[in-house]
Amino acid sequence: MSLLELKGLETFYGASQALFGVTLDVREGEVVALMGRNGMGKTTTINSILGLVRPRSGAISFAGKTISGLRPHRIARLGLGLVPEGRRCFPNLTVMENLVATARGNEWTFEKVTALFPRLGERRDQYANTLSGGEQQMLAIGRALMTNPSLLILDEATEGLAPVIRQDIWSAIRTLKAAGQSILVVDKTLSELLPVADRCFVLEKGATVFEGAPLALTPELQDRYLGV
Template sequence: MLQVEGLEASYGDSKVLHGIDLSVGDGQVVTLLGRNGMGKTTTVRTIFGLLKARAGRVVIAGTDLTNAAPHRIARAGLGLVPEGRQIFPTLDVRENLLAAARPGQWTLDRVLGLFPRLGERAGHMGNQLSGGEQQMLAIGRALMTNPRLMVLDEATEGLAPLIRDEIWDCLAALKRAGEAILVIDKNIDALMRLADRHVVIEKGRVVWTGDNAALQAAPEVRDRYLHV
């Protein structure tokens, strides 16, 4: 579904991605791991055309869409749950969900069924929701675009433990439904229960990749690259 090859990007004269390679197949869950400031969000921004790639390729469903406009990336099948949620604060829950809706299996009723809490607050404005409810809304809004691949940047950052559990349960349900997911988060234990494969980056370079068994057998990877 998604193939990233040799991706390079810069902020001004400062090069921050140095040849990122990663892939997500249909129905797979892949993590992008690393400490803060190592290039995870920059990788996502470059995939979505929000930051210009200096080199490399972003291939979505067999089509090279490197540096395509963000709306073309979305139409190709990628849905983004951005860092900081970025919901529309002056639209209510229903309006947020419908703002970018596209035809497909994910309808308003289905999203509200996945997140009953949003159904209870359907008439509340975005800025009246708790942080956890806003994250549910951001996930629901991305689902309403009916993506083939969901990308979540800091899926549970800053959320209360009970809300985090709800989000992980939601992502597990999406995996069971066959949704492909690329997820960034710091909760390694939760990610290992969910993901098929992990990609670890350090200073804009991929330094390790492997499945759950390989990561479990490599505590030095967690100690060196993932612990603060």
């Protein structure tokens, strides 16, 4: 059974159509990659899921419930945790305060997050705006986990980070996958993304043009849909 399911999603910004019948689903315990060149509709798809923009037609369901048209805070409370592009930590709160501010439920705790990202434990009393970009990204992921999400959504979680930090984040994603966390991830680093993904969806010009296992995404298809 799908945890998240999108059927025929059409989303507009004013008179301009951004999504043209997007179809996508994420099953329990699965890592799904949402892929495509810049400007092809990935972030609009995520924003549509989270209610940040309202699709004009199509259906979105989460855990068997229709969520199309719900306000963003109601959707988040159903168990969707977002790590947005650009991190957006609370700059004038400490690491610990950032994490505690979003805490909901008992599964994820400060201790568990800092076990996943030891750097955050070392910097627990530092303000978020004093952290490096990579440390802020770890904090953004930890903050989303503290909401105890059924589905974690990562939008460009490794973009612009140093290679050693990217490796730390991919290691954390593999750990989360092994623990059964459902994840929808947008990322351009195919060498890291494809090995961790169970299935891939590729968007082109706001439409789903590929769905399948990573091995089915041949070099020819990668060049057609993902090449620069």
